[in-house]
Amino acid sequence: MRGVILFLVVVLSSALACTSGEKGVIPGTQFDVVWEFAPLPPPQHYGNILISRLTRSSTHPPVAFSHWIHRRRYTCRVCHFELNIAMKTNVTDITEAKIRKGEYCGACHNGVIAFAVSEQTCKTCHAGNIGASDGRFSELSEYPRAKYGDEVNWVKALKQGFIAPKKSLINPNFVPIPFERVLRLEPEWNMIKTRALFPHQKHIEWLDCADCHPDIFNIQKKGTKHFRMDYINSGKFCGVCHLTVAFPIQDCRRCHPDLK
């Protein structure tokens, strides 16, 4: 009996934590938590996704999408902003009809910019296998190297001219606003020098301002609540990109240069 009461109390308190929303400290996210990063896939599969929103209820195999193939030619903003493709798998309402009308994938895969949707090309995308693009991974071997993820340092690859991804599909003259400001994000912990540096300019090469502001990061100083490593590790803030596509969280020193 006592056990049951105890159980109810615990469940109720967790429900309370639920309703208190973003204001309270959410249990289980204390500073002394040792972060466990999700294991990384092999380099050739980093940034590869299987899109199965509709195919899982049909006989068609899921779409294998490889970020590292696409980011050589287009900056992130083209798909994730101009074409309105969400930053989570299986969220965007992509259908074959919409692609054939020129929306989403069809904005490029129309026979003009990239191969069109046809009976011959179905299986190029509907490969059903996360490693469908493995054969082309060697094309990246000449790019500057990084330690983790797909093991390519894309920032250097762009800077050194190995790639020249397009910035806009709709406006060929599009030039992003230059913004050189580097944010120094001081840790809230005493005695520990883990300050993170955020260079706006390196991000602007790939993204529009509004890709991150104001949805992911508020633009007020200290306006972003819960901007903490454990949330980043759960796919929020920097983790929207830096867990799955941009260089992964394991590469600590690229953001925290003072770490030893």
Added chain:
Amino acid sequence: MKYKVLIVSLVLLACASAVIAASSNFGTKKRMPRPEEFGTVVINNYSEKNNIAPVVFRHWIHRTKYTCRVCHVDIGFAMEAGGSDIKEADNRNHLYCGSCHNGKEAFGPTTREKVVTEVQNCERCHSLGKEVKNQKDFNSYLKDFPPSRFGNRVDWMKAEEKGLIKLKDQIEGISIKRQAIPNPKDFDIKSTILGMPDIIFSHRIHAEMNGCELCHPEIFGAKKGVTKYNMQDIFAGKFCGACHAKVAFPFYDCQLCHLKEVY
């Protein structure tokens, strides 16, 4: 036994908190409306209470024919959905929607076909959750309009310049014509952040669609520098965001306002 229950409940608690942390949507990207959804407003002050489908109002259809000023100044529509508290009787008394939707300027509540039969037009507006075909189809009508990156993906200003749309600024019986006030000069709005390009604000461009009254004095005071606001307010739908977060080109298209070169 007691301890077992305790451990089980603790595990459940941990799971619950993990789910809460993962499911709250701060720090992630929100869904951006599809081009045909942008600027679409659902008005439901009384509809559902009276068992009628709420009204789906599409800004894009109306802005192919009229300036913003006609509805938001002369007719007096609020700038937020449901803000005008429109009743059916208002419309039948030629207020609000009924100013135009009276069978003359635009379709009224009923249309006479072949003199004898009367067709009810209720569902053309009260259309939430119904498959109602508009006379203008979004994709085919706007196909050849000059493109823009966001919003309806249409550059409405260029479309007007090119003559693809001709906007009425006065409606007989509703608008009362006054002598035009010359537009004040364009001016810069200084950015408060070092390195961010200043905004070049054009009164002329805005006044063509809005007159003076839509913005002054309620959204912006009439004297320069009186109204203090920042980008965060605009994101929240205030000041410029009163239009540029909902209907006019969205604030994500930074360079359309932050124009001035930084030296």
